[in-house]
Amino acid sequence: MNRRKFIIGSGLVGLGLASRGFSAPANHPFAVVLGTAQDGGYPQAGCKKECCRGLWGDVTKRRDVASLGIVDPVTNQRWFIECTPSFPRQVRRLDEAYPKLTGKLDGILLTHAHIGHYAGLIHLGHEVMGTKSIPVHAMPRMENFLRTQGPWSQLVGLKNIRLSPMRDGRAFGLNKRLRVTPFLVPHRDEFSETVGFQIEGPKQKILWLPDIDKWGKWKTPLEKVLKEVDVAYLDGTFFANGELPGRDMSKIPHPFIAETMHRLKDQPASVRAKVRFIHLNHTNPAHHSDGFAAKQIRKAGMQVAEQGERVEL
Ligand SMILES: [Zn+2]
Ligand SMILES: [Zn+2]
Ligand SMILES: [Zn+2]
Numbered sequence: 001m002n003r004r005k006f007i008i009g010s011g012l013v014g015l016g017l018a019s020r021g022f023s024a025p026a027n028h029p030f031a032v033v034l035g036t037a038q039d040g041g042y043p044q045a046g047c048k049k050e051c052c053r054g055l056w057g058d059v060t061k062r063r064d065v066a067s068l069g070i071v072d073p074v075t076n077q078r079w080f081i082e083c084t085p086s087f088p089r090q091v092r093r094l095d096e097a098y099p100k101l102t103g104k105l106d107g108i109l110l111t112h113a114h115i116g117h118y119a120g121l122i123h124l125g126h127e128v129m130g131t132k133s134i135p136v137h138a139m140p141r142m143e144n145f146l147r148t149q150g151p152w153s154q155l156v157g158l159k160n161i162r163l164s165p166m167r168d169g170r171a172f173g174l175n176k177r178l179r180v181t182p183f184l185v186p187h188r189d190e191f192s193e194t195v196g197f198q199i200e201g202p203k204q205k206i207l208w209l210p211d212i213d214k215w216g217k218w219k220t221p222l223e224k225v226l227k228e229v230d231v232a233y234l235d236g237t238f239f240a241n242g243e244l245p246g247r248d249m250s251k252i253p254h255p256f257i258a259e260t261m262h263r264l265k266d267q268p269a270s271v272r273a274k275v276r277f278i279h280l281n282h283t284n285p286a287h288h289s290d291g292f293a294a295k296q297i298r299k300a301g302m303q304v305a306e307q308g309e310r311v312e313l
Helices: 003-015 087-097 115-124 140-148 152-157 222-228 257-263 292-299
Strands: 030-035 067-072 077-081 134-138 161-165 179-184 195-200 205-209 231-235 275-278 310-312
Touching: 030 087, 067 087, 077 087, 087 115, 115 140, 115 152, 134 140, 140 152, 140 161, 152 161, 205 222, 257 275, 257 292
Parallel strands: 134 161, 205 231, 231 275
Antiparallel strands: 030 067, 030 310, 067 077, 179 195, 195 205
16 A cells, blocks of 8 residues: 555545545444446556556556445445446455455446446356346346346346346335435436436445536536535546547546536535545546646545545445
8 A cells, every 4th residue: 555545545534434454443334445447447458558558567556447345244245336347356355345244245236237337247147156146236227138138138037136126216225224325317328227326324425426428417416416425436537628539528428527626616625525536537647646637636625536445334
């Protein structure tokens, strides 16, 4: 662990956020960030550009696809928010975060059917884990997609997974002290609708929102949502316009981190401090904690989420 990570983690304990070195009180449920990258991970397949060139040889700089693990040490349960192409490493990461529950899998919550958010389900099939009736929480279109399209339909047919329907705005309990509310957001919904999650524990509430087109297209104001939670993991796919030279970025809309910083600039520091950016594209300069982009984000009172960080729930 480098020095910067330690400092950031220590500073955030007061907000209920903790770095890898901090252990939460034994009984509190908690969330662990299992990855912070966009669907393709970081570095990304086939990228010969500066952003990824030097990374293959340095494991410490790689970032897995955005995902959150939830652990309840009292009921001995754990869940995955998203099931990403990095799933095998993320299972391992969650094992390490709380070794007592190694191998346990009590459910998976899916936001949408873009490859970075569900393709890891392949590992639940009989070729790999051969799981038995793992609850997979999905919205109606997502549920139908998994039920009817191979290879996912085989997971349903062989009862490796058990689809559990979710509804927009309707809270449901993971257990007696953890509640999740899915909410629809505008996104490129080719195969499924897209949701974010509010996850509520006895102590804190977390927002998980890796993919959304633009804040202005969402009927709910971002500021209102931020008021309701303690920590907000927000779509930070791109830092600013022009990040993909030669590509029309309006075709792949996301709120640029620069736009989110600008939008929230007049919010109290306590609100801005809730924001932790996730889902960073390989081209995003904010991947570098010492670079200009990360510095600007910190100056704006926000943070880039770190793989391995924990939040008490
Ligand atoms: Zn995504
Ligand atoms: Zn790259
Ligand atoms: Zn997406």
